[in-house]
Amino acid sequence: MESIVASASSQIDDTRHENMPRRGPPGVFVIFGGGGDLTHRLLVPALYNLASAGLLDSHFSIIVVDRADVTATDLRHSFHESLKNFVTSRGTEAVSLHDDIWQRLATSIDYVRGSFEDTATYDALSQKIGNQNCIFYLAVAARFFGPIVDQLGASGLAKESTKAFRRVIIEKPFGSDLASAIVLNERLLRTLDESQIYRIDHYLGKETVQNILALRFSNGFFEPLWNRDNIDHIQITAAETVGVEQRARFYESTGAVRDMVPNHVMQLLAMTAMEAPISFDADAVRDEKTKVLKAIHTVQSHDVVRGQYTAGSIKGQPVVGYREEPGVDPHSHTETYVAMKLMIDNWRWAGVPFYVRTGKRLAARKTEIAVHFKSAPYALFRDTPVDRLTPNIMLLHIQPTEGVTLQFSAKIPGPTVHLGGVRMKFDYSEWFHEGPSTGYETLLYDCMIGDATLFQRADNIEAGWRVVQPVLDQMHAPAGLDFYTAGSEGPKAADDLLARDHRHWLKIGS
Ligand code: BG6
Numbered sequence: 001m002e003s004i005v006a007s008a009s010s011q012i013d014d015t016r017h018e019n020m021p022r023r024g025p026p027g028v029f030v031i032f033g034g035g036g037d038l039t040h041r042l043l044v045p046a047l048y049n050l051a052s053a054g055l056l057d058s059h060f061s062i063i064v065v066d067r068a069d070v071t072a073t074d075l076r077h078s079f080h081e082s083l084k085n086f087v088t089s090r091g092t093e094a095v096s097l098h099d100d101i102w103q104r105l106a107t108s109i110d111y112v113r114g115s116f117e118d119t120a121t122y123d124a125l126s127q128k129i130g131n132q133n134c135i136f137y138l139a140v141a142a143r144f145f146g147p148i149v150d151q152l153g154a155s156g157l158a159k160e161s162t163k164a165f166r167r168v169i170i171e172k173p174f175g176s177d178l179a180s181a182i183v184l185n186e187r188l189l190r191t192l193d194e195s196q197i198y199r200i201d202h203y204l205g206k207e208t209v210q211n212i213l214a215l216r217f218s219n220g221f222f223e224p225l226w227n228r229d230n231i232d233h234i235q236i237t238a239a240e241t242v243g244v245e246q247r248a249r250f251y252e253s254t255g256a257v258r259d260m261v262p263n264h265v266m267q268l269l270a271m272t273a274m275e276a277p278i279s280f281d282a283d284a285v286r287d288e289k290t291k292v293l294k295a296i297h298t299v300q301s302h303d304v305v306r307g308q309y310t311a312g313s314i315k316g317q318p319v320v321g322y323r324e325e326p327g328v329d330p331h332s333h334t335e336t337y338v339a340m341k342l343m344i345d346n347w348r349w350a351g352v353p354f355y356v357r358t359g360k361r362l363a364a365r366k367t368e369i370a371v372h373f374k375s376a377p378y379a380l381f382r383d384t385p386v387d388r389l390t391p392n393i394m395l396l397h398i399q400p401t402e403g404v405t406l407q408f409s410a411k412i413p414g415p416t417v418h419l420g421g422v423r424m425k426f427d428y429s430e431w432f433h434e435g436p437s438t439g440y441e442t443l444l445y446d447c448m449i450g451d452a453t454l455f456q457r458a459d460n461i462e463a464g465w466r467v468v469q470p471v472l473d474q475m476h477a478p479a480g481l482d483f484y485t486a487g488s489e490g491p492k493a494a495d496d497l498l499a500r501d502h503r504h505w506l507k508i509g510s
Contacts, residue, residue: 024050024448026059027133027164030125032116032148033140034064035075038171040082042202043139046440048083052101055445061108063128065121072111080106086438116144122155129157135447137169145170146187153191160196169198169447172263173254174456177472178465185458198447199456203264205439208402208428210454212271212369213285215396215404223276225373227348233501235370236268238358238398239508241314242365243486244336248327255334257306257471260358262464263456266293268398269354270460272369273344282452286460293463297343301474305482305493307337309361312486319361319486333481336360339494340471341501353501357494361486363509367398370506390421393506402428 029047031039050056064075083097110128114121136152138145149168152158160166168188175181188197203209216222225231238260244251251259270289277284310321323330337359344354373392395405404426412420446454456464474480482491489495489508498504 021055021445022449023057024055024060024445025133026057027135027448028061028063028129029135029137029444030063030065030129031137031139032065032144033138034062035066035068035070036139038139039064040079041086042438042440043137043444044079045083045086046438046444048097048102048105049437049441050445051105052098053441056105061110062105063110063112063125065112065114065116065125067113067115069113070111072109075111076106076109079109116140117147117151119151119155122151122157126155126157131161131164133164133166135167135169137171139171142173142176145174145184149188149191158191158196165196165450167196167198167447167450168192169200169444171200173258174199174263174461175465176254176258178462178469181461181465185461189458194458195452197455197458198443198452199458199461200443201263201267201456202439202443203267204454205441205443206398207437207442208396208398209268209271210442211428212268212396217276228350228352230373231352232372232374233353233355233503234272234372235506236265236272236354236356236368237370237506237508238265238268238367239362240358240360240365241362241487243309243319243361244322244325244328248325251336252328252332252334255475256336256338256358256360257468257475261338261340261356261468261471262461265356265358266464266467268367268369269293269342269356272371272396273349273354275348280453282455283457285453286457290457290459290463292344292346293460293467295344295346295349296467297345299340299342299467299470301470301480303341303497304471304474305337305339305491305497306335306471306475306480307339307359307482307484307491307494308332308334309336309359309486310483312361312488314361314487321486322361335475335481337362337484337490337494338471339490339497341497342467353503355498355503355505357490357505359484359490363487363489363507365400366508368506369396369398370394371396372503389419395506403430 031043033039047056047062080102083102112121112124112128114124134157136148136157138148140148149158152166152168158166158168170188175184216226270292274288274292277288308322311324312319322328322334322336323332328334337357339355339357342354342356344350344352371394373394375389375391390407390409393407395407397403397405406424407421408424409419410422412418443454446452482493484491489505495505
């Protein structure tokens with residue numbers, strides 16, 4: 001099989017002009033749990049990147065709320081240390097830290113020490129915030145979401161006025177199953193209006209995830225093909241090489257299904273399968289996403305494979321199995337891998353399987369959506385029977401490579417007619433020269449300007465949980481866990497899931 005790489009840099013239209021977004025509004029960005037890892041690794045670097053892109057107002061400030069006995073100066077110092085590591089470009093060149101920008105941001109950082117459940121903490125915050133716009137970011141363990149929002153309500157901090165908005169950003173996990181997600185939504189909505197709640201899914205901050213909609217709905221030639229008449233099946237893969245890292249305590253009670261499927265994987269599926277919204281207005285987009293998730297047929301146990309990694313090797317380095325990881329029960333039945341076959345009951349997708357899989361300690365880090373088109377109907381070319389024609393696949397690469405690849409057949413040069421598979425590739429980084437980004441910049445900026453399109457509404461969250469609830473219901477039985485070697489393609493049972501339908505997964509590793 002011959003392979004040709006056609007680069008998109010043979011330019012048709014130079015679309016690399018700068019979009020100049022407007023500066024965000026003045027206000028205070030309050031981070032509950034601001035002394036933690038998320039703030040150091042992602043939030044502060046993202047705010048720094050927004051500052052350096054000129055998108056923060058000169059009256060923008062940050063208040064960190066946490067229980068640690070530290071000062072604002074200590075925090076500024078530790079944020080600066082982690083910024084040095086994390087403010088790097090997406091390309092090859094590291095971006096150096098601009099001291100003047102950092103100093104301006106650093107001087108705006110204040111600290112409130114206190115418990116998240118103590119009214120005194122909220123009194124202190126009220127004093128500092130006054131009548132300003134305010135975003136409350138809950139970078140805390142999920143058990144604090146409800147209590148913090150209750151306290152914001154009781155202290156009057158959640159109350160908006162014509163002069164000042166009050167918004168709350170909530171990290172995942174949003175519930176641990178359908179029932180708890182519903183209870184949490186009800187609790188938040190007792191204090192806040194839906195329009196004040198920004199439920200974050202960091203996958204939606206990824207350019208390439210946002211690009212799925214742009215690709216589908218701003219090009220005339222994809223949509224007519226994007227249906228059951230032309231598409232055989234779709235594979236969605238979110239594979240990681242990392243193991244459980246230092247999160248055993250969290251992961252043991254969470255597992256791959258809860259950690260990845262109702263949120264990240266369902267977002268990828270919804271973006272791929274939703275109908276065109278009537279506009280790019282937040283509610284129009286979120287309506288369509290919810291509709292398609294609601295159309296997913298109740299998943300059957302024989303269409304689910306749960307796996308757990310055993311010892312193996314990643315990039316040539318030996319790694320232990322999940323049960324040997326520090327903090328993990330040596331008899332743990334927590335899954336680190338899940339594959340599912342999902343069917344969508346609507347006119348566009350009836351009969352087209354969506355195979356999704358996600359797991360840790362797999363052969364490569366790779367998130368991609370593979371749209372497999374139906375084969376040509378008959379063998380026009382004598383020497384290449386139809387069952388040997390290269391399948392037409394459109395690959396949407398989400399990470400680490402970002403771009404789109406089209407695989408199709410072409411005539412191999414020569415006097416006889418033989419066909420070979422070729423690939424045409426668009427590489428995001430080759431075409432667009434992007435600035436440094438953690439993936440959180442868009443999300444934080446959108447919240448500042450009040451655009452909720454990339455955030456999940458209550459019904460989106462519940463629709464995601466509704467898909468996985470039947471799987472969670474069946475998980476109590478210890479049986480049904482398939483093991484796979486760390487560094488492999490996943491459990492054999494996942495291959496069997498597709499083999500049953502005479503299909504196979506695209507390879508994760510090279
Ligand atoms: C998080 C999960 O939400 O997403 C992690 O809790 C997972 O377990 C991570 O590793 C994957 O995100 P990314 O952006 O690294 O692909």
